[in-house]
Amino acid sequence: MPETDPANVVVYTREGCHLCDDAIETVERVADSVSRPVDIETVDVDADPDLRERYGERVPYVTVDGRPQFKYRVDVDELRAALTA
Numbered sequence: 001m002p003e004t005d006p007a008n009v010v011v012y013t014r015e016g017c018h019l020c021d022d023a024i025e026t027v028e029r030v031a032d033s034v035s036r037p038v039d040i041e042t043v044d045v046d047a048d049p050d051l052r053e054r055y056g057e058r059v060p061y062v063t064v065d066g067r068p069q070f071k072y073r074v075d076v077d078e079l080r081a082a083l084t085a
Helices: 018-033 049-055 076-084
Strands: 007-014 040-042 062-063 067-071
Touching: 007 018, 007 076, 018 040, 018 076, 062 076, 067 076
Parallel strands: 007 040
Antiparallel strands: 007 062, 062 067
């Protein structure tokens, strides 16, 4: 039975970050391949001094349903497992 509650994925990013672009593309591709709906939000850490302080250069930083999941690179299989757990 497919999940009905959407998964909430947040990608903390910054402008000009190629790893961030890769992470977002991977998250979107995996989200399209699972039966559970996925809400994807991107947050620019440079738009908020607290976030910039918290994440610094540690972007992309990806959370799934509020839990830290990935830093720098998104593993396709691990993300699929997190979204379908």
